Amino acid sequence: MSANGQCAQAVQTARAAQVEQGEQTPMLKITGLTKSFTIHAVDRRIQGCSNIDLSIMPGEFVGITGRSGSGKSTILRCIYRTNLPESGSILYDSAAFGRIDLAQATQRQMIYLRTHEIGYVSQFLSVLPRRNAYDIVMQSAIETYGCNAQAKCRRETSAMLRHFDLAEDLWDVYPRTFSGGEKLRLNIAAAMIKQPRLLLLDEPTASLDNASKIKVRELIERLKGQGTTMLGIFHDLEFMEGLCDKEFNMQEGMMV
Numbered sequence: 001m002s003a004n005g006q007c008a009q010a011v012q013t014a015r016a017a018q019v020e021q022g023e024q025t026p027m028l029k030i031t032g033l034t035k036s037f038t039i040h041a042v043d044r045r046i047q048g049c050s051n052i053d054l055s056i057m058p059g060e061f062v063g064i065t066g067r068s069g070s071g072k073s074t075i076l077r078c079i080y081r082t083n084l085p086e087s088g089s090i091l092y093d094s095a096a097f098g099r100i101d102l103a104q105a106t107q108r109q110m111i112y113l114r115t116h117e118i119g120y121v122s123q124f125l126s127v128l129p130r131r132n133a134y135d136i137v138m139q140s141a142i143e144t145y146g147c148n149a150q151a152k153c154r155r156e157t158s159a160m161l162r163h164f165d166l167a168e169d170l171w172d173v174y175p176r177t178f179s180g181g182e183k184l185r186l187n188i189a190a191a192m193i194k195q196p197r198l199l200l201l202d203e204p205t206a207s208l209d210n211a212s213k214i215k216v217r218e219l220i221e222r223l224k225g226q227g228t229t230m231l232g233i234f235h236d237l238e239f240m241e242g243l244c245d246k247e248f249n250m251q252e253g254m255m256v
């Protein structure tokens, strides 16, 4: 068994003991998270988020709302570590590493977690060069099911692309030319095929029509049913209704 496999087994045993003793720990516990940005060109400091405390239990769906620029995405980017937190801790209950502070984790640990445990869907697709739409989702499937399960990966990839109504004549096209909604649907398909333990959703319905929003909602409900823990930012309050277990509002970098 690999080192990661042994580590994951030890973590599972410890977790089972906790559940037996009725001490379920949060999947994510953020304490005092602060992040500001320095814009050197104008010698200015801009507050992203300030002194954020937030706990999410396993399987919970937590929603964050708030005005544009209030710091919502900064929190998600600190968890995913595309922003390096300035202070505070982000304790994540990892399957492979046990309790790990994402604010302090190494790059190698973060790459492992992004590949296997933590998914991120943003309103923007970071397009990979020379990868067509099918290959992008297929790559996520291979990372999930392994390269020995090619047939299953192909089946799941096609099913996911069809679920999000991505026209088959776009499957072999580089997504650089896609519309905003097509890019977003592809992004969601690639993230959701992984069935991550923790899914971060940064306005996943921003440029979708109603039919696509319903499909996103269906998939979120399915993931929730499977026990995926989710933290999502939404402007569309109607979409959030009945979906979130807890809801927080951000104002000027603080959670209220």
Ligand SMILES: Nc1ncnc2c1ncn2[C@@H]1O[C@H](COP(=O)(O)OP(=O)(O)OP(=O)(O)O)[C@@H](O)[C@H]1O
Residues within 6 Å of the ligand: 037, 038, 039, 046, 047, 048, 049, 066, 067, 068, 069, 070, 071, 072, 073, 074, 075
């Ligand atoms: N990389 C960066 N460099 C400089 N300033 C940044 C950077 N990222 C975010 N900010 C600033 O931090 C503040 C919070 O940004 P953030 O993206 O978290 O807001 P938001 O609430 O997600 O907004 P929106 O709803 O419009 O996406 C904003 O004032 C923004 O200009």
